[in-house]
Amino acid sequence: MRINSLLWNPTSALMPMWFLFQVAYCGGNIAFSFGYVLIDNGSPFFNNVEDGPSSSVTLNESSISGSFSIGSKSYATSPGKPVQKFQGGRPFSFAELSKATEKFSPACKIGQGGFGAVYKGKLSDGSIVAIKRAKKKSYDARLCNEFETEVRMLLAVDHLNLVKFIGYLEENEERILVVEYVPNGNLREHLDGVHGVTLDLGMRLDICIDVAHALTYLHMYAGNPIIHRDVKPSNILLTEKFRAKVADFGFSRMGPLEIGETHVSTQVKGTAGYLDPEYLKKFQLTEKSDVYSFGILLLEIITGRKPIDEKREAKEKITIKWAFRKFLDGKVIEILDPRIEKSDATFMVADRVAELAFQCAAPSKQERPSMKKVTEVLWGIRRDYHTLLENRNNACMETDSMSVSSLQFADTAGHGAAETTLR
Numbered sequence: 001m002r003i004n005s006l007l008w009n010p011t012s013a014l015m016p017m018w019f020l021f022q023v024a025y026c027g028g029n030i031a032f033s034f035g036y037v038l039i040d041n042g043s044p045f046f047n048n049v050e051d052g053p054s055s056s057v058t059l060n061e062s063s064i065s066g067s068f069s070i071g072s073k074s075y076a077t078s079p080g081k082p083v084q085k086f087q088g089g090r091p092f093s094f095a096e097l098s099k100a101t102e103k104f105s106p107a108c109k110i111g112q113g114g115f116g117a118v119y120k121g122k123l124s125d126g127s128i129v130a131i132k133r134a135k136k137k138s139y140d141a142r143l144c145n146e147f148e149t150e151v152r153m154l155l156a157v158d159h160l161n162l163v164k165f166i167g168y169l170e171e172n173e174e175r176i177l178v179v180e181y182v183p184n185g186n187l188r189e190h191l192d193g194v195h196g197v198t199l200d201l202g203m204r205l206d207i208c209i210d211v212a213h214a215l216t217y218l219h220m221y222a223g224n225p226i227i228h229r230d231v232k233p234s235n236i237l238l239t240e241k242f243r244a245k246v247a248d249f250g251f252s253r254m255g256p257l258e259i260g261e262t263h264v265s266t267q268v269k270g271t272a273g274y275l276d277p278e279y280l281k282k283f284q285l286t287e288k289s290d291v292y293s294f295g296i297l298l299l300e301i302i303t304g305r306k307p308i309d310e311k312r313e314a315k316e317k318i319t320i321k322w323a324f325r326k327f328l329d330g331k332v333i334e335i336l337d338p339r340i341e342k343s344d345a346t347f348m349v350a351d352r353v354a355e356l357a358f359q360c361a362a363p364s365k366q367e368r369p370s371m372k373k374v375t376e377v378l379w380g381i382r383r384d385y386h387t388l389l390e391n392r393n394n395a396c397m398e399t400d401s402m403s404v405s406s407l408q409f410a411d412t413a414g415h416g417a418a419e420t421t422l423r
Contacts, residue, residue: 090167273307295360
């Protein structure tokens with residue numbers, strides 16, 4: 001693990017200085033490095049920086065004990081104890097998490113991802129949690145960065161539609177996250193029919209809105225803007241009531257922080273089929289990169305198809321291209337998941353959600369709406385969908401009532417005619 005700290009030293013009004021301290025902990029060794037950065041305008045975040053000299057020293061964990069301070073924060077360095085750097089969340093011991101998962105038993109395993117395996121665990125207080133353990137054999141700097149990123153992002157957010165962070169373990173080569181357990185699997189599993197339940201259109205609209213709320217929060221209300229960078233069905237977990245929670249912040253990045261900044265320049269990370277084409281070409285990450293991914297997600301939810309499906313014929317392999325052709329031809333109902341009941345209401349939803357999806361997945365970020373606007377549009381679609389269903393149900397009730405009245409009238413008339421004949 002690595003700890004960075006910038007300490008302000010106003011030694012000169014003309015040339016203010018920030019001292020940079022870095023502490024790295026890995027494999028039982030602790031490395032200290034220090035240096036300084038000379039910065040204009042008294043801020044470490046401007047681009048016009050001049051790096052000063054630095055030096056470092058590496059000590060074996062067993063040779064030091066006690067504590068050291070970086071800025072106003074103190075870190076324990078006692079032998080056998082991991083250095084604590086995250087402010088917030090509960091630090092777990094390996095023994096606790098091993099016991100919670102029955103020694104990481106395959107019977108407790110509920111998922112597998114690029115970072116590692118996910119286990120269902122029961123803590124000593126009886127609470128059920130999800131325990132995400134990094135692949136030990138392939139642990140490297142990339143996974144280390146993903147772990148640190150996910151912890152920091154989870155500590156920075158708090159929203160109903162985001163998976164709640166509970167704690168972590170960072171000890172030698174072990175990197176483990178402990179998060180809220182969401183019991184109903186992920187969205188991709190449900191779209192594939194793994195759980196034997198077909199999501200009706202109302203459920204799918206609710207899920208779309210839940211995810212839109214989560215992304216709006218990340219982009220606008222999480223203190224600093226956060227770009228998820230890996231929005232896809234397998235990262236959307238469902239509760240018992242089929243409400244959505246967005247998970248997996250391993251690829252997330254802080255968005256532009258300075259006034260006037262429009263993007264973050266960074267290497268491309270994400271999943272094929274969901275990646276913003278502008279981000280792929282220019283390495284410029286923005287909140288609109290998440291909007292693009294969300295557009296692909298919308299199509300996936302209403303069609304049931306993955307964004308790229310090699311098993312289909314050539315003209316249908318790329319879902320967004322196939323769906324767009326159908327949309328232009330006025331055959332949008334043909335893109336709807338065949339498991340969804342067809343009606344005027346479902347046709348309306350398919351048409352409007354598809355149109356919104358294509359706006360989100362526009363080639364240029366300037367053409368894409370914000371997630372806040374997307375959320376507002378989805379709320380309108382859901383409202384109109386339920387209005388149509390209510391009107392249809394009322395019409396059916398009136399028809400049934402008229403049918404019953406007609407039968408009663410016919411029955412009464414028949415009895416009257418019989419009585420007249422007898423007389």
